[in-house]
Amino acid sequence: xxxxxxxxxxxxxxxxxxxxxxxxxxxxxxxxxxxxxxxxxxxxxxxxxxxxxxxxxxxxxxxxxxxxxxxxxxxxxxxxxxxxxxxxxxxxxxxxxxxxxxxxxxxxxxxxxxxxxxxxxxxxxxxxxxxxxxxxxxxxxxxxxxxxxxxxxxxxxxxxxxxxxxxxxxxxxxxxxxxxxxxxxxxxxxxxxxxxxxxxxxxxxxxxxxxxxxxxxxxxxxxxxxxxxxxxxxxxxxxxxxxxxxxxxxxxxxxxxxxxxxxxxxxxxxxxxxxxxxxxxxxxxxxxxxxxxxxxxxxxxxxxxxxxxxxxxxxxxxxxxxxxxxxxxxxxxxxxxxxxxxxxxxxxxxxxxxxxxxxxxxxxxxxxxxxxxxxxxxxxxx
Numbered sequence: 001x002x003x004x005x006x007x008x009x010x011x012x013x014x015x016x017x018x019x020x021x022x023x024x025x026x027x028x029x030x031x032x033x034x035x036x037x038x039x040x041x042x043x044x045x046x047x048x049x050x051x052x053x054x055x056x057x058x059x060x061x062x063x064x065x066x067x068x069x070x071x072x073x074x075x076x077x078x079x080x081x082x083x084x085x086x087x088x089x090x091x092x093x094x095x096x097x098x099x100x101x102x103x104x105x106x107x108x109x110x111x112x113x114x115x116x117x118x119x120x121x122x123x124x125x126x127x128x129x130x131x132x133x134x135x136x137x138x139x140x141x142x143x144x145x146x147x148x149x150x151x152x153x154x155x156x157x158x159x160x161x162x163x164x165x166x167x168x169x170x171x172x173x174x175x176x177x178x179x180x181x182x183x184x185x186x187x188x189x190x191x192x193x194x195x196x197x198x199x200x201x202x203x204x205x206x207x208x209x210x211x212x213x214x215x216x217x218x219x220x221x222x223x224x225x226x227x228x229x230x231x232x233x234x235x236x237x238x239x240x241x242x243x244x245x246x247x248x249x250x251x252x253x254x255x256x257x258x259x260x261x262x263x264x265x266x267x268x269x270x271x272x273x274x275x276x277x278x279x280x281x282x283x284x285x286x287x288x289x290x291x292x293x294x295x296x297x298x299x300x301x302x303x304x305x306x307x308x309x310x311x312x313x314x315x316x317x318x319x320x321x322x323x324x325x326x327x328x329x330x331x332x333x334x335x336x337x338x339x340x341x342x343x344x345x346x347x348x349x350x351x352x353x354x355x356x357x358x359x360x361x362x363x364x365x366x367x368x369x370x371x372x373x374x375x376x377x378x379x380x381x382x
Contacts, residue, residue, distance in 0.1 A: 004377035011342040024279035032057030038264035042142040066108040073134040073146040161230030174293025185286040191324035193276035200259040201235035201364040229355035233261025233371025235364020249302040
Protein backbone atom coordinates (compact mmCIF):
# COMPACT_ATOMS: atom_id res chain seq x y z
CA UNK A 1 0.00 0.00 0.00
CA UNK A 2 1.29 3.45 -0.88
CA UNK A 3 2.37 5.53 2.12
CA UNK A 4 2.04 9.18 1.15
CA UNK A 5 3.22 10.39 4.55
CA UNK A 6 6.54 8.85 3.62
CA UNK A 7 6.57 9.80 -0.06
CA UNK A 8 5.88 13.53 0.46
CA UNK A 9 7.69 15.27 3.29
CA UNK A 10 8.36 18.91 4.08
CA UNK A 11 11.23 19.97 1.84
CA UNK A 12 11.48 16.79 -0.22
CA UNK A 13 9.48 14.25 -2.23
CA UNK A 14 10.31 10.68 -3.14
CA UNK A 15 11.46 10.20 -6.74
CA UNK A 16 8.81 7.52 -7.29
CA UNK A 17 6.03 10.16 -7.37
CA UNK A 18 7.27 11.09 -10.85
CA UNK A 19 7.98 7.60 -12.19
CA UNK A 20 5.86 4.90 -10.54
CA UNK A 21 2.95 3.77 -12.77
CA UNK A 22 0.94 2.71 -9.71
CA UNK A 23 1.21 6.20 -8.23
CA UNK A 24 0.15 7.69 -11.56
CA UNK A 25 -2.95 5.50 -11.68
CA UNK A 26 -3.77 6.44 -8.10
CA UNK A 27 -3.48 10.18 -8.71
CA UNK A 28 -5.72 9.94 -11.77
CA UNK A 29 -8.47 8.72 -9.41
CA UNK A 30 -7.75 10.95 -6.43
CA UNK A 31 -6.32 14.19 -7.83
CA UNK A 32 -8.29 14.43 -11.08
CA UNK A 33 -11.53 12.95 -9.77
CA UNK A 34 -11.69 14.64 -6.37
CA UNK A 35 -10.75 18.26 -7.08
CA UNK A 36 -11.74 20.96 -9.54
CA UNK A 37 -10.14 20.48 -12.96
CA UNK A 38 -9.85 23.25 -15.55
CA UNK A 39 -11.82 22.33 -18.69
CA UNK A 40 -11.79 25.44 -20.87
CA UNK A 41 -12.87 29.05 -21.16
CA UNK A 42 -16.35 30.32 -21.88
CA UNK A 43 -14.94 32.20 -24.87
CA UNK A 44 -14.30 28.80 -26.49
CA UNK A 45 -18.01 27.93 -26.28
CA UNK A 46 -19.48 31.40 -26.61
CA UNK A 47 -22.63 30.51 -28.59
CA UNK A 48 -25.47 28.04 -28.22
CA UNK A 49 -24.40 24.71 -29.70
CA UNK A 50 -20.67 25.37 -29.27
CA UNK A 51 -18.60 22.54 -27.85
CA UNK A 52 -15.02 21.68 -26.99
CA UNK A 53 -13.41 18.30 -26.33
CA UNK A 54 -11.31 18.06 -23.18
CA UNK A 55 -10.15 15.59 -20.54
CA UNK A 56 -10.34 15.24 -16.80
CA UNK A 57 -7.14 13.40 -16.13
CA UNK A 58 -7.49 10.83 -18.88
CA UNK A 59 -11.29 10.72 -18.95
CA UNK A 60 -12.64 12.23 -22.19
CA UNK A 61 -15.30 14.91 -21.74
CA UNK A 62 -17.14 17.51 -23.81
CA UNK A 63 -17.74 21.08 -22.70
CA UNK A 64 -21.01 22.28 -24.28
CA UNK A 65 -23.32 25.28 -24.25
CA UNK A 66 -26.96 24.33 -24.81
CA UNK A 67 -29.76 26.38 -26.38
CA UNK A 68 -30.68 27.74 -22.95
CA UNK A 69 -27.14 29.14 -22.56
CA UNK A 70 -26.28 26.56 -19.88
CA UNK A 71 -22.82 25.01 -19.66
CA UNK A 72 -22.42 21.24 -19.36
CA UNK A 73 -19.46 18.89 -19.07
CA UNK A 74 -20.42 15.48 -20.46
CA UNK A 75 -18.49 12.23 -20.43
CA UNK A 76 -17.60 11.54 -24.06
CA UNK A 77 -18.87 7.98 -24.09
CA UNK A 78 -21.99 6.53 -25.68
CA UNK A 79 -24.22 4.79 -23.15
CA UNK A 80 -24.73 1.88 -25.54
CA UNK A 81 -21.32 0.34 -26.27
CA UNK A 82 -18.93 2.99 -24.98
CA UNK A 83 -17.83 4.67 -28.22
CA UNK A 84 -16.80 8.33 -28.10
CA UNK A 85 -19.62 10.39 -29.60
CA UNK A 86 -17.59 13.56 -30.28
CA UNK A 87 -14.44 13.50 -32.39
CA UNK A 88 -13.83 17.13 -33.38
CA UNK A 89 -11.82 19.31 -31.03
CA UNK A 90 -14.17 22.29 -31.42
CA UNK A 91 -17.48 22.77 -33.21
CA UNK A 92 -21.11 23.75 -33.08
CA UNK A 93 -23.97 21.27 -33.08
CA UNK A 94 -27.30 20.75 -31.36
CA UNK A 95 -26.60 17.03 -31.03
CA UNK A 96 -23.95 14.29 -30.96
CA UNK A 97 -24.52 11.07 -32.90
CA UNK A 98 -22.56 7.92 -32.13
CA UNK A 99 -20.97 6.66 -35.33
CA UNK A 100 -21.10 3.02 -34.18
CA UNK A 101 -24.85 2.37 -33.86
CA UNK A 102 -26.42 5.77 -34.40
CA UNK A 103 -27.61 6.70 -30.91
CA UNK A 104 -28.18 10.47 -30.80
CA UNK A 105 -27.85 12.86 -27.88
CA UNK A 106 -28.72 16.52 -27.43
CA UNK A 107 -25.81 18.75 -26.50
CA UNK A 108 -27.10 18.83 -22.93
CA UNK A 109 -26.59 15.05 -22.81
CA UNK A 110 -30.20 13.86 -23.17
CA UNK A 111 -30.68 10.75 -25.31
CA UNK A 112 -33.10 11.71 -28.09
CA UNK A 113 -32.72 8.99 -30.71
CA UNK A 114 -32.25 5.21 -30.54
CA UNK A 115 -32.01 3.45 -33.88
CA UNK A 116 -34.37 0.47 -34.41
CA UNK A 117 -35.85 1.19 -31.00
CA UNK A 118 -38.60 -1.44 -31.42
CA UNK A 119 -36.07 -4.07 -30.34
CA UNK A 120 -36.17 -2.68 -26.78
CA UNK A 121 -39.02 -3.45 -24.39
CA UNK A 122 -40.52 -1.39 -21.57
CA UNK A 123 -37.55 -2.09 -19.27
CA UNK A 124 -35.38 0.18 -21.42
CA UNK A 125 -35.53 3.60 -19.73
CA UNK A 126 -34.48 6.07 -22.38
CA UNK A 127 -34.58 9.05 -20.03
CA UNK A 128 -31.87 7.43 -17.88
CA UNK A 129 -29.52 6.67 -20.77
CA UNK A 130 -28.25 10.12 -21.63
CA UNK A 131 -24.57 11.04 -21.68
CA UNK A 132 -23.40 11.19 -18.08
CA UNK A 133 -23.03 14.73 -16.83
CA UNK A 134 -20.08 15.69 -14.64
CA UNK A 135 -21.91 16.62 -11.44
CA UNK A 136 -20.15 19.89 -10.59
CA UNK A 137 -19.49 22.59 -13.19
CA UNK A 138 -18.67 26.20 -12.31
CA UNK A 139 -17.15 29.22 -14.00
CA UNK A 140 -14.98 31.99 -12.57
CA UNK A 141 -14.35 35.00 -14.81
CA UNK A 142 -15.01 32.71 -17.78
CA UNK A 143 -12.59 29.97 -16.65
CA UNK A 144 -14.68 26.79 -16.55
CA UNK A 145 -13.87 24.08 -14.02
CA UNK A 146 -15.54 20.74 -13.37
CA UNK A 147 -15.37 18.09 -10.68
CA UNK A 148 -16.48 14.47 -10.50
CA UNK A 149 -16.75 14.84 -6.72
CA UNK A 150 -20.25 16.00 -5.77
CA UNK A 151 -19.16 17.28 -2.36
CA UNK A 152 -16.18 19.29 -3.58
CA UNK A 153 -15.82 22.78 -2.06
CA UNK A 154 -17.21 25.81 -3.87
CA UNK A 155 -15.00 26.92 -6.76
CA UNK A 156 -14.48 30.40 -5.30
CA UNK A 157 -13.15 28.83 -2.10
CA UNK A 158 -11.01 26.37 -4.01
CA UNK A 159 -9.32 29.07 -6.11
CA UNK A 160 -8.19 30.84 -2.94
CA UNK A 161 -5.39 33.31 -3.75
CA UNK A 162 -5.41 32.38 -7.45
CA UNK A 163 -8.66 34.33 -7.93
CA UNK A 164 -6.82 37.66 -7.57
CA UNK A 165 -4.51 36.81 -10.46
CA UNK A 166 -7.33 35.48 -12.65
CA UNK A 167 -9.09 38.80 -12.07
CA UNK A 168 -6.05 40.80 -13.14
CA UNK A 169 -5.47 38.56 -16.16
CA UNK A 170 -9.08 39.01 -17.30
CA UNK A 171 -9.19 42.74 -16.59
CA UNK A 172 -6.42 43.40 -19.12
CA UNK A 173 -9.12 43.05 -21.78
CA UNK A 174 -11.73 45.68 -22.52
CA UNK A 175 -14.79 44.94 -20.40
CA UNK A 176 -12.92 42.20 -18.54
CA UNK A 177 -13.70 39.57 -21.18
CA UNK A 178 -11.24 38.17 -23.70
CA UNK A 179 -11.25 35.63 -26.49
CA UNK A 180 -8.54 33.62 -28.22
CA UNK A 181 -6.58 33.73 -31.41
CA UNK A 182 -7.54 30.92 -33.78
CA UNK A 183 -5.89 27.57 -33.22
CA UNK A 184 -4.33 25.57 -30.41
CA UNK A 185 -0.63 24.96 -29.93
CA UNK A 186 -0.14 21.29 -29.02
CA UNK A 187 3.03 19.88 -27.55
CA UNK A 188 3.88 16.45 -26.19
CA UNK A 189 6.88 15.38 -24.14
CA UNK A 190 8.11 12.13 -22.64
CA UNK A 191 7.90 12.94 -18.97
CA UNK A 192 5.56 13.26 -16.02
CA UNK A 193 2.75 15.87 -15.98
CA UNK A 194 3.95 17.31 -12.67
CA UNK A 195 7.16 18.55 -14.30
CA UNK A 196 5.08 21.13 -16.18
CA UNK A 197 3.12 22.23 -13.14
CA UNK A 198 6.21 22.67 -10.98
CA UNK A 199 8.08 24.45 -13.74
CA UNK A 200 5.25 26.92 -14.33
CA UNK A 201 5.91 28.54 -10.94
CA UNK A 202 9.68 28.01 -10.75
CA UNK A 203 11.76 31.17 -10.58
CA UNK A 204 15.02 29.30 -10.05
CA UNK A 205 15.55 27.80 -13.50
CA UNK A 206 15.31 30.77 -15.93
CA UNK A 207 18.81 32.07 -15.14
CA UNK A 208 20.18 28.80 -16.47
CA UNK A 209 17.67 27.25 -18.87
CA UNK A 210 16.70 30.55 -20.53
CA UNK A 211 19.89 32.53 -20.07
CA UNK A 212 20.13 33.24 -23.81
CA UNK A 213 17.00 35.41 -23.69
CA UNK A 214 16.95 36.76 -20.12
CA UNK A 215 19.09 39.91 -19.74
CA UNK A 216 21.76 39.75 -17.07
CA UNK A 217 20.32 42.91 -15.51
CA UNK A 218 17.00 41.13 -14.99
CA UNK A 219 18.71 38.10 -13.47
CA UNK A 220 20.51 40.27 -10.92
CA UNK A 221 17.81 42.85 -10.08
CA UNK A 222 15.13 40.54 -8.70
CA UNK A 223 14.84 41.55 -5.06
CA UNK A 224 11.22 42.69 -5.45
CA UNK A 225 10.00 39.54 -7.21
CA UNK A 226 8.35 36.89 -5.05
CA UNK A 227 6.99 33.38 -5.14
CA UNK A 228 3.67 32.67 -3.46
CA UNK A 229 1.91 29.55 -2.23
CA UNK A 230 -1.64 30.70 -2.99
CA UNK A 231 -3.34 27.81 -1.18
CA UNK A 232 -4.89 24.53 -2.39
CA UNK A 233 -1.84 23.72 -4.51
CA UNK A 234 -1.87 26.93 -6.59
CA UNK A 235 1.33 28.94 -6.93
CA UNK A 236 2.75 31.98 -8.64
CA UNK A 237 5.93 33.81 -9.56
CA UNK A 238 4.83 37.34 -8.71
CA UNK A 239 6.81 40.05 -10.51
CA UNK A 240 4.09 42.69 -10.37
CA UNK A 241 6.46 45.00 -8.49
CA UNK A 242 8.06 45.57 -11.91
CA UNK A 243 4.69 46.28 -13.51
CA UNK A 244 1.62 44.43 -14.85
CA UNK A 245 1.82 41.96 -17.74
CA UNK A 246 2.66 43.79 -20.97
CA UNK A 247 -0.33 44.14 -23.29
CA UNK A 248 1.78 43.00 -26.23
CA UNK A 249 2.85 39.83 -24.41
CA UNK A 250 6.51 40.84 -24.33
CA UNK A 251 8.93 39.80 -21.60
CA UNK A 252 9.40 43.07 -19.74
CA UNK A 253 10.05 41.52 -16.33
CA UNK A 254 6.61 42.34 -14.90
CA UNK A 255 3.41 40.36 -14.43
CA UNK A 256 3.25 36.82 -13.13
CA UNK A 257 3.41 33.12 -13.96
CA UNK A 258 0.64 31.17 -12.22
CA UNK A 259 -0.41 27.55 -11.91
CA UNK A 260 -3.85 26.44 -10.72
CA UNK A 261 -3.83 22.92 -9.31
CA UNK A 262 -3.89 20.44 -10.91
CA UNK A 263 -3.77 21.30 -14.63
CA UNK A 264 -3.91 25.03 -15.50
CA UNK A 265 -1.06 27.42 -16.27
CA UNK A 266 -1.71 31.13 -16.87
CA UNK A 267 1.11 33.42 -17.96
CA UNK A 268 1.83 36.38 -20.21
CA UNK A 269 -0.58 36.01 -23.14
CA UNK A 270 -1.45 32.35 -22.83
CA UNK A 271 -3.61 29.77 -21.11
CA UNK A 272 -2.22 26.21 -20.94
CA UNK A 273 -3.89 22.93 -20.08
CA UNK A 274 -1.61 20.15 -18.83
CA UNK A 275 -2.97 16.72 -19.84
CA UNK A 276 -1.47 13.57 -18.31
CA UNK A 277 -1.37 10.66 -20.73
CA UNK A 278 0.79 8.17 -18.83
CA UNK A 279 3.37 8.28 -16.09
CA UNK A 280 6.00 9.27 -18.69
CA UNK A 281 3.91 11.07 -21.30
CA UNK A 282 2.25 14.48 -21.13
CA UNK A 283 0.45 16.77 -23.57
CA UNK A 284 0.32 20.56 -23.26
CA UNK A 285 -2.47 22.48 -25.01
CA UNK A 286 -1.86 26.24 -25.27
CA UNK A 287 -4.17 28.97 -26.50
CA UNK A 288 -3.07 32.58 -26.98
CA UNK A 289 -5.36 35.21 -25.50
CA UNK A 290 -6.69 37.96 -27.74
CA UNK A 291 -7.40 41.08 -25.68
CA UNK A 292 -10.37 43.13 -26.77
CA UNK A 293 -9.87 46.83 -27.38
CA UNK A 294 -6.27 46.63 -28.62
CA UNK A 295 -5.06 48.16 -31.87
CA UNK A 296 -4.55 45.56 -34.59
CA UNK A 297 -0.79 46.03 -34.66
CA UNK A 298 -0.53 45.40 -30.89
CA UNK A 299 -2.66 42.27 -31.21
CA UNK A 300 -0.44 40.98 -34.01
CA UNK A 301 2.66 41.75 -31.96
CA UNK A 302 1.11 39.90 -29.02
CA UNK A 303 0.72 36.74 -31.10
CA UNK A 304 4.18 37.12 -32.61
CA UNK A 305 5.83 37.56 -29.20
CA UNK A 306 4.16 34.36 -28.05
CA UNK A 307 5.50 32.50 -31.09
CA UNK A 308 9.02 33.85 -30.53
CA UNK A 309 9.11 32.73 -26.90
CA UNK A 310 6.75 29.79 -26.62
CA UNK A 311 6.20 28.49 -30.15
CA UNK A 312 7.58 25.16 -31.44
CA UNK A 313 10.86 26.86 -32.39
CA UNK A 314 10.68 29.47 -29.63
CA UNK A 315 13.39 30.59 -27.27
CA UNK A 316 11.71 29.47 -24.00
CA UNK A 317 9.30 26.51 -24.10
CA UNK A 318 11.49 24.10 -26.12
CA UNK A 319 14.22 24.54 -23.50
CA UNK A 320 11.77 23.58 -20.75
CA UNK A 321 10.64 20.46 -22.60
CA UNK A 322 14.25 19.43 -23.00
CA UNK A 323 14.67 19.72 -19.22
CA UNK A 324 11.58 17.53 -18.71
CA UNK A 325 13.13 14.87 -20.95
CA UNK A 326 16.32 15.02 -18.91
CA UNK A 327 14.25 14.80 -15.72
CA UNK A 328 12.65 11.58 -16.92
CA UNK A 329 15.97 10.06 -17.90
CA UNK A 330 17.54 11.19 -14.64
CA UNK A 331 14.91 9.31 -12.65
CA UNK A 332 16.18 6.10 -14.22
CA UNK A 333 18.93 6.37 -11.59
CA UNK A 334 16.74 4.59 -9.05
CA UNK A 335 19.43 4.48 -6.39
CA UNK A 336 18.77 8.18 -5.68
CA UNK A 337 15.55 8.24 -3.68
CA UNK A 338 14.71 11.87 -3.01
CA UNK A 339 14.07 15.15 -4.83
CA UNK A 340 15.01 18.16 -2.74
CA UNK A 341 12.60 21.09 -2.44
CA UNK A 342 14.19 22.86 0.54
CA UNK A 343 15.16 26.14 -1.11
CA UNK A 344 13.90 29.06 1.01
CA UNK A 345 12.09 26.81 3.48
CA UNK A 346 13.75 28.45 6.50
CA UNK A 347 12.91 32.00 5.36
CA UNK A 348 9.29 31.76 4.25
CA UNK A 349 6.98 34.49 5.49
CA UNK A 350 3.23 34.36 6.08
CA UNK A 351 0.96 36.96 4.48
CA UNK A 352 -2.67 36.25 5.32
CA UNK A 353 -3.35 32.74 4.05
CA UNK A 354 -0.33 32.70 1.76
CA UNK A 355 3.28 31.63 2.20
CA UNK A 356 5.76 33.99 0.60
CA UNK A 357 9.26 33.21 -0.64
CA UNK A 358 11.94 34.82 -2.74
CA UNK A 359 11.94 34.63 -6.51
CA UNK A 360 14.17 31.54 -6.60
CA UNK A 361 12.61 29.79 -3.60
CA UNK A 362 10.58 26.60 -3.90
CA UNK A 363 7.68 27.91 -1.86
CA UNK A 364 4.95 27.29 -4.49
CA UNK A 365 6.28 23.81 -5.27
CA UNK A 366 5.94 22.86 -1.62
CA UNK A 367 2.37 24.16 -1.70
CA UNK A 368 1.65 22.01 -4.75
CA UNK A 369 2.88 18.91 -2.98
CA UNK A 370 0.88 19.61 0.18
CA UNK A 371 -2.32 19.62 -1.89
CA UNK A 372 -1.25 16.56 -3.87
CA UNK A 373 -0.55 14.68 -0.66
CA UNK A 374 -3.87 15.71 0.88
CA UNK A 375 -5.81 14.37 -2.11
CA UNK A 376 -3.81 11.23 -2.76
CA UNK A 377 -3.78 10.21 0.90
CA UNK A 378 -7.46 11.03 1.40
CA UNK A 379 -6.85 13.41 4.30
CA UNK A 380 -9.18 15.96 2.67
CA UNK A 381 -12.02 13.62 3.67
CA UNK A 382 -11.26 13.75 7.38
